[in-house]
Amino acid sequence: MSSRPSLPPPPPPVEIRTWPDREAMLADRALILGALVRMHIGPGRLGVLVMWAGLAAFGWLLVGSGLVMVEQAADFFSGIAGFVSLLLGAGALIPAVILVALHLARDREIRALLAQWGELGHDPERDRELRLPGVSLVWLLLSFVLAAGGLALCVIGPASARPGDDTYGMVALIMGLGMVAWLTGLIGAAKAWAHRRWVLRVLMAPAPLDAPAHR
Template structure:
């Protein structure tokens, strides 16, 4: 598999900067800021973000099936144990790389924000900065992330009441829905953080 294109590097230290003129500096600044913003908030990043969240939910679904088999069936026998272990193994195999992708994405976002701040402070280019400040990106991320947090809140409180009871689910069902809600909350907060930092960047560029 081809290696992912690395992030644009930060600007060189002041003592070794060698741009021939300001236009060359602004051209490099425009490319770096545009690429870093796309890596954080572009359509490709949003698609990847949602796909990874779906994979984490899928893995947790297998683990949830194991929990329900153990705690909600009322009879724990060797066959149930084998089924639970099998489902948990599949869930772990899906969740571990998916969670790693989430962590890598967060680290990538932090690196992008740091480099954006460095390139932003290097100079001022109103014509290009207006493109980077485009509010649509942060609005899309903000609304979607808010929806994920709201859905997580609903799953935390309303859904267990619908599926848990004397003749329905038990502790395993509760654990599954709470885990699913936590996944929604974590991804919603990640997205809200990205939208907030882009909003701060837009304010800084508008000064």
């Protein structure tokens, strides 16, 4: 059984809302938005993304090493070792890619719920706790470092390769690791930007946009 918390439902339609008053609605809104924000850019989510990126990097390291061994194989056993490394790398890389894809799909659902619950009304006091500028900055800085380092590997790898000394497998290994870091950085930066945009468009939108609590 997965330990991942389930997502809350969207807010009920106006005609079936049962909140006794606006304060009750705002209290529920703040509770659910707090949980959604933690699911989106909480420290735990950053750790999970880095862990999956590490798994993908480890998988590609095995795949790249296998390519190098197959390319430089001097005998049958070296070729077999390279093939085994390729299989092991694929066994780590493919699940990591699937998990990241699921992570991105869940993020889309979370962002939709954040918009729906946020538009119920305005609560400046409680909303201030949801902005998390420090957490967003950590996401952004770490993402920038990963993306910049990954892009550097993608450029430096093939540019510094010496014909006759560096194999195609080695170049592919370096570029693959750089691509993993670059994509991870892009995902992290996109999450930080999405959170900031939500804060500006929903939490800091003009008060007249408030929706009624119930009918």
